[in-house]
Amino acid sequence: MTVIDDLLRGSLDHCVKCTICETQCPVSNVTPLFPGPKYAGPQAERYRVGDEPSVEWSVDYCSGCGICSQSCPQGVKIAEINAQARNKIKRQKGVPLRDRIITRPTWLGRAGGGPVAPLANLTIDLKPLRIIGEKLLKVHRNAPAPEFARQRFSRWFKGHRSPPTGRKIIYFHGCGTEYYEPWEGQKVVQILEHNGFEVVVPKQDCCGLPLQSSGLFDDARKVVLRLARNLAPYVRDDPDTIIVGNATSCTLMLKREAREILALEDDPDLKLVSERTYDICELLLELHDRGELKTDFKPVNERIAYHAPCQQQGHYIGKPALELFALIPGLDVVEMNARCCGIAGTYGLKAEKYDIAMAVGADLFAQVRDSGADTVACDSETCRWQITHGTGRTSAHPIDFLHRSYGL
Amino acid sequence: MRSELHYDAVVIGAGTAGLTAGARLAEGGARVCVLAKGVGSTHLAPGTIDVLGYAPDRVSEPGTALREFAAAHPDHPYALAGLDAVTEAATWLKSAVEAGPLPGYRYVGDLERNVLLPSAIGALRPSALVPETMAGGNAVASERVCVVGPRALRDFHPSLCAANLSRAGIEARAVEVEIEVDRADENALGLARRFDDPAWRAGFAARLSIMLQSDERVGLPALLGVRDPHGAWSDLEHRLGRRVFEIPTLPPSVPGMRLFEILRSALRRGGGRLVMGAEVVSVERTSQRLTAVSTHAGGRDVRYAAPWFVLAAGGFSSGAIELDSHWATHDRVLGLPLRGVPAPGQPRFVADYQAEQPMARVGVAVDGELRAEGAENVLVVGAGLPGAMPWREASGEGIALATASRAAELVLARAGGAPAGAAA
């Protein structure tokens, strides 16, 4: 056991059993299979002995959304304790093949993205193949599956020349942008350039979050450290150079979760990357606060719904997208007041958890439908795919609206 | 690059006091950010507005009693906030409820007279303002009471409640109703969601109505709906043809969650920000002023600078004030001096559980205008104030609302000359 494990376990001492986490947990509120964060976290932890065999199964139904830790007024690291317990189950009982595959977006992306995308997308769209996938791999036949893009983001960027302003910024695009939504990355680049940054895109892979949230800690450590090794040299020598990302779950992984949950607190590269990483909306809001954000926003006369995903909330910076939307003339934003869309990364793809994920999302889906908005803004790509899957409404990253309003 | 944001006022804490202060500042035009380590006291409290219930005898007219009480306790938060603030805050809350996200839901009652409502064990609790969904439980009403408990709910025991009500002179009996649940550990929130569904409600009412006698009112644990409590409650009254009222029980508190949503939405309507998971981890200050606070946000801290700060982080129960294992007492949030701490060598607690505990009145030291000692731009509100024993006095929400309103008023009155971030 390392010191950080001890800090997580030690935080159970702060629990006063108050039930606040139970009121917030999106999963336990829709299924009895997960008895809730208080039970699985600080309560069950008192019954766990380091190397004795795990006696539980229910904590595997925790989706790892992290809302419990965020809402706990006493500072109990509930989600992190749960993640450890889940990892122990996986270590002892083995990892399904499905979890080994869907937690590797880089493999999937390389296999299905780029020139072979049309063919790969066909397999995603074909119901019979999805049914076989469900039988063989336990990936739910109806789970939201994005289509691979014909051109990866990094290919596009190779042909792009960022104006050399000297104010360098490191762009961490993540797998979603790379393989599925390269246009989001293009918009990020254009917004940053519009605001005077010279965008640098280092070689990069997955952040390890899908592996971590499925309890595959050893693999997750390797993956995130490789990413940290790639990114750290770009920011090491200049204290003013930062890393920015639009995949809010992945930036959170770099900022906090890898260090806390994977017990990598002491890795110097990861620590450096963690200190310098920004979520794109967080960065833009801070620029605005300093008077450095260009505000040449043109009206966007549209009503949109905004859902701040769990992982974005896990940054503990509020909802900067809402503050940015307020700068856009004409934009009518309806703030959703629901906790989670249900997908939680790969949770909602799993055959045994798909229905739970849809039940979790039901509240949000209803609010979206009631909002009168045609488009939903949301900072996380997997959440956007789930929201679109659950509501039929189109969804976009908040920067889409800033991009439009800038007229870029 | 340092992460920092500037506001006109930063509020620390998202309980009743913090959200109220934030909402009122925002309504007054201030750019305000509420920083909260987590969800606050609302989810644990009955959702009633207790202003003054015991002084120390039971109070029936809180408005009148407050004058005498404040005069007799010049260091009490009520004396600092002033009685006008209490009245004004009560009025504001009612309007905030009505403008809030729960259609039709409202609070009734006033400072003229306390309402005596049954607790889950059948004691009577004096409150000034109560949700309409609870008002029917008023002990002065003459109808008999039928306390109804879903058998599945471990957090409510109707027979014990009814037995104690009977001893208090209220004719009461208990019935248990079977509710289908998918888990044995269901809490009030899980059941409350079902009451949002009209079809489910109709079935419940049908099952219950045959168990009721004429001229009985029905007391249920506080679980009549989350999204639409007014709809659930009035529909049930209509279907049962009698008065129905909610009885607050063990946490989680459904009416408290409603109050949280009401206050949160008031804050958002005014344009205020709410940052959850944001525990204050460091403070910057000059000799007389606080200039900024920082919170952890992943790998680095975010600095929030403002000319005004409102400390609404609570007392011992939230951990904002701590007694450590060396018996030293600290304000863990801002490191401000405390008042009411027993001198070294004096008892901190006494063996008699029901006696007044010497540590009970500890709070952050303030002057007559709620300003923290040693930090003139920090106003302290709510449970972090010294001099009160909210549970014993039944005064917690009254203190939270009144001091938060007063603090907002003081900031808004003085903020004119101080642009955002000037102190940084």
Next chain:
Amino acid sequence: MATLSTDVLVIGGGATGAGVAWDAALRGFDVVLADRADLAEGTSGRFHGLVHSGGRYAVKDPKAAEECVGENRVLRRIAADCIEDTGGFFVTTPWDDPAYADKFAQGCAATGVDCEEIDPASALREEPRLNPEVSRVFRVPDASIDVWKAVWAMARGAQERGARVLPYHTAVAIHRDGDRVTGARLRAARNGEEVDVEARVTVNAAGAWAGGVADLAGIEGVRILPGRGIMIAMNHRLVNTCVNRCQMPTDGDIIVPIRTVCVIGTTDEHTDDPDDHTVFESEVNAMLDDGEKLVPGFRQARALRVWTGVRPLFEDAKASDTETRDVTRAHALLDHAERDGVQGFVTITGGKLTTFRLMAEDTVDAVGRHLGEQRPCTTRTEPLPGSEQQETYRLGERLERKEQHLTDAQLICECEMVTRGKLEDAIRRRATTNLDDIRRLLRLGMGPCQGGFCIYRATGILHGLDGLTAEQANGSLNHFLHERWKGMWPILYGDQLRQVRLDEWIFQGVLGVEHLPS
């Protein structure tokens, strides 16, 4: 007045008394077991739960060490269900005399304590919170025991063989017929009713209170020197192995993982009154500092409660009035026929929890002599009810059971995972309205919230089950709250203070229990 007639009346229902009742019942004697309070509410229920390997006495008291070695092995066999095989470490910290370690190893070898020196680094891997400065570590077969479970298992086993068990029955008189003790008069604490028990032999197993019982019998000079010690329970297990300082026994030198908590103990001060449970701040401070030496950060961890227990040390010529630790830990069996010429009366006192079975065996052997019937003792091999499978207890058991019944078993006490079924069963079985009795059986209300959430629930269930009046139910609740407060207020700081404030909020703010109609 009711009368009972029996072979053996045992006064005192701690581990020793219950052990005597169990042993005598197994030998086919008719038994009545009485205690002034609940079983194991005195000294037995007020210790840290350590089953000694013998290591603690290996240097200082070889005879006691040898007894522990033997009884440790027996208990693992007969009381497996009550025992967790935690193992133990003796560690040399920077505050301990480094020369003691070798003496310790030699002492263990001489007394048969199964002791193996291990590399401190591997000990730290097993127990990462252990002080990294420890220089030497010895592994011994310490274990921990749930005494309430063991005592009730013995009482139940005795009952199944015809014994009558009378908790809350105080001996108010010992009957004598000339030079023979013929039984005792017991008074029920709950309703004041008295019962006369005619017994062929009366066993005084009242531990620290044995002097008073002997006085009732008109026997002089049974002087018990109560040695008082404090113990502190921490909110979760900071260690999963019993950790002892490798030094001559002193204050605050053991941390015992027992059920969901760990307990640090203890002090040793002479007291005149075994019912004085005052805890001094200086003792708490010293104990927390001692905790820091074994587990750095101990003071930041959450302390749940503190309590005192009194050891019944029988005075011998060596004893001084102030230093009780030097008085022998070996037990004292007083056969009053030999000592005082009084037939039918035996006093058993002194000793330690680990050797209770041996004490009981010796005592019932003496009882047999009084009865003129020597029957062989079988407690060395006969498992206690519940321990027939000889599977030792594992911490995860309750979690595992709940997981198997995730949606249909309702948790009443969430911290200690006590289900509604278990609670209702215990209330019926004990026919009690005292929730503190239920607590000892089930650990109800013994976790972090100390009853904050479960006691209203339990009171409601009690009220519904027993057809109790509201007054009685309210009384049960209030009694429990007062009992819990006793153990909390002297050590209230940090996280537990937050908890107490939330609990007060629930009882005063939400339920208004202090305003219940009286």
